[in-house]
Amino acid sequence: MLKYKMLAAVALVAVMAAQGPAAAADGADPVIAKVAGAEIHQSELDLALTGLDPQLAQLPEEQKRAAALSGLIDVKLLAKDASDEGLQNDEDFKKRLAYLTDRELHNAFFKKHVVDAVTDEEVKARYEKEISAIKPAEEARARHILVKTEEEAKAIIKDLDAGKDFATLAKEKSTDPNKGDGGDLGYFTKDRMVPEFSEAAFKLEKGKYTPVPVKTQFGFHVILLEDKRLQPPPPLEQVEQQVRQLVMRDTYIDLLAAAKKDAGVDITDPALKKAYDEANKAEAETGAETAN
Structure with a gap:
């Protein structure tokens, strides 16, 4: 469930990381400073906060805001000198500005048509689709008593045969931290335990214990099965x-896909075109598998 296509996942994470906080709503964007006659607005400080060095981002809130404002003032000052x-x-600046504008x-x-457009109903429907496609694994709930020798394990089985309580014996005899x-081991699937134990x-x-000791790399076990069930799916909230x-x-x-179909993509470098086409083919194949 929830397999990610590599290139799309990388792009998605990159785009989401670039979102940052939205500009102040309803025109509430006060001037918080002036430098060289230019106003600095709250929205600019909010953007500067998203670009703080990770170490500075750990500072208390007011120190973080001060650090962001300091950097913003530095940018404004040298930007004015650069403009002068x-x-x-x-030409290099124009190319970089064009790229940043496109990005x-x-x-x-992306924010308008993806982040803000996805509804709770779509999420719930996709969750139900994914859950319905899963074949739930069988789970067991068991208790065990772990000892060092087979003789100790056999003695415990005799005590159980005589009617002694499993949990009480575990507390008295087991060497396991639980x-x-x-x-009590709780619920587990077969792959969670070593093969000999799971088998x-x-x-x-249900309600029975192993009539003979079970040997694993950890020692000798006596196992009591308390319950079996199909593994429940994770709740939507999780x-x-x-x-x-x-x-x-x-x-x-x-x-x-719609944008590429409408606009067309023409790559003139043969090697780069081959690599691009192969990557997109793999994306399409994975997408078809996910859709089924």
């Missing part, structure tokens, strides 16, 4: 964010 020198007319437009479109819980536990009938990202990923891929 006419660096905005430099921010991409992010704005002895305080009466040897013995899952063969038991996996909601993963499912939402899955829906967002697929929505994003559909938007890109």
Whole structure:
């Protein structure tokens, strides 16, 4: 469940990381400072806060805001000097500005048509689809008593045959750290335990214990099966964010596919075109598997 296509997942994470907090709503964007005659607004400080060094991001809130404002003032000062020198007319600067403009437009479109467009109903429907496709694994709930020797284990089985309580014996005899819980292991699937233990536990009938000691790399076990069930799916609340990202990923891929179909993509470098086509083919194949 919830498999991610590599390229799309990387793109999705990158775009989400670039979102940052929204600008102040309802026109509430006060001036918080002035430098060289230019106003600095709260929305600019909010953006500067998203670009703080991770170490500075750990500071208390007011120190963090001060650090962001300090950096913002530095940017404003040197940006003015750069503008006075006419660096905005430099061809390399224009190319970089064009790229950054395209990237921010991409992010704005992504936020509007993916992040904000995905509904709770879509997330719930996708969750139910994924859950219905899962074949639940069998789980067992068991207690065990672990000892060092086979003789000790056989003696414990004799005590159980005589009617002694399993949990009490576990507390008295077991060397396992969970002895305080009466040897209770909770629910587990077969792959959670070593093979010898799982094979013995899952063969038991509910309420029965192993008639002979079970040897594993840890020692000798006496196992009591308390219950068997099919593993319940995780509740929606537990996996909601993963499912939402899955829906967002697929929505994003559909938007890109439609845009490529309408606009066309022409790559002139043969080697680069081959690598691009192979990557997109793998994406499409994985997408078809996920959809089924």
